[in-house]
Amino acid sequence: MTEPALTLKATGRGRRRLLANRFAEAAAVAAATAAIAVLGILVWSVASRGIQALNVDFFTKGPALFGQSGGGIAPAIAGSILLVTIAAVFALPFGVLTAIYVSEFASRRFADQVRLWLDTLNGFPSIVIGIFVFTLVVKTAIPVLGIGRHQSAIAGGFALAIIMLPLVARSAMEVLALVPNQLREGSYALGVSKWQTVLRVVLPTSFGGILTGTTLAIARAAGETAPLLFTCAIAGNAVDWNPSHSVQSIPLTIFTYSESADPNLHTQAWAAAFVLIMFVLVTSLTARVLLDRSRRKLGLSR
């Protein structure tokens, strides 16, 4: 009892160290909680303000006339579907072919180069890509299809495709690299040529992974606004599936409504944001789960 040094309670320097440790741990927990809370508050804000405006009209009708309440975003939904489809049609083949070249044919040095350039492309501000397509397609005439010299869904979809390309290519490279080499070797041993091996063995094995990678890229492209500002912004108020016309889109609708003075449009913006955020979160969450699973499957079979 007379010797306090024998207690297990830390004193002096040890106590300070423990306190510092506890403080740092608390800070880390607080930071992570705050980040998750921000996501929660964000989704809750959008849901609580947007759900009230969701009804059948919202999905089937065009915007209401000025001052009237109600109306919907059917043209924007159709436009977004059209734009993302065009983007996927451009980006998917280019992305997958690039990935095949890098993983099956290229030397390691060249593969590193392609990766570097794709990362650079991925790092470009999306508004710059919008401007690029603007100078390329909107300002200059393209003789085919009559898509030049004005904004169009093709121009917008092309801009979104440039956003998607590095995402599709990088995720496809990752999945192709996971395909076990024994499968390729087995195919060669049977006398199958390289291109047949890639088409019949490598691609089918990695099909799931490539698909989910593409889905993630689509979720990203569906929410992009900046590339569309200069390429596909000024559009009519009706549902329009003509790719050579400029069409409405969900992100751009949210953008213009959010800056308008009409409170009815604010409600519409929240509802559109709810639709968009649900689409993006559900698709990217599903894709992520599937990607993890296919990665694990490929990883195990190695």
Add this chain to the structure above:
Amino acid sequence: MLAPVEAASVPQAGSTVGRSRGLRDRLGDKLFYGLTAAASLISVLLVLAIIWRIFKGAWPAIQHFGLTFIANNVWNAPLDQFGARDLIIGTIVTSFGAMLLSAPLSVAIALFLSELAPPAIRGPAATLIEMLAAVPSVVIGLWGIYVLAPFSAQHLQPAVSSVLGWLPVFANGRDKSESTVFTAILVLTIMTIPITSSICRELFLGVPQELEEGAVGLGATRWETVKTVTVPSVRGGVIAAVILGLGRALGEAIAVTQVIGNFIPLQRSIFEPGDTLASRVANQYQGAITDLQVSSLIYLALILLVISFLANFGAQLIVKRFEGKLQGAS
């Protein structure tokens, strides 16, 4: 699969079958090689094409204003006078402000996810934080206008300026404006945290367990282990992760233009409206009338491209050097 068997049983016919198949294979291989090589070449050339077209589009403005464009501070469409000075400053202030907030937070989050959190909540927590990156910027901007900006104007800004108000940067805004540079910084912080923290998390997970165990064995607390072993051993990667987040913040146009107020000349306090390069470009999409204005907007995009190119390239160089060092050490 049946072809070799046929070839073996009927040697006469087999040779021609073999030859045509060989031809098809060789042709197919060549075509396939060409196709994939062309695709990757185009992907690479796309980067150069973007730089070239932006430069070409900006050329009339470059000829007209020269480099004084960077130093000038007017944006007067009717008079055809344009300059970028305060937009460049605004871009740098907002991105670096966001980086100052998000870098420590991201590292803390990454440490929580890699070292602290119980295994059962690690995965879900990491996924949730990555989902924050999936939220479209226009939605974050909408939320920024109607939820974050009023909250910040009523609570955060008065609180900060009551403590640090003696610094002109934090002086209270004159008219209690909701659209401020500060709100833009907050929005950019939210957008960069998931990027930086998820890279940092992977880096921390990659630190060899033995190193950390060694520190713990020597009696270090968890914090001391992290401070002296985990973070220093991946320092280059952490810096690169922060710069990648910075790149995102530099180029963000939509969310920033929604909350920042689109106002130049830049005020002294961050609790006043401002503007950035990307935000100005996004904001003028319907208003550009004269060719010179369009070209000046593209000039802004060119400046933005150069800044973000440098940032990204810098990050990649750091990563390369860092990886080289790791390989050299092991």
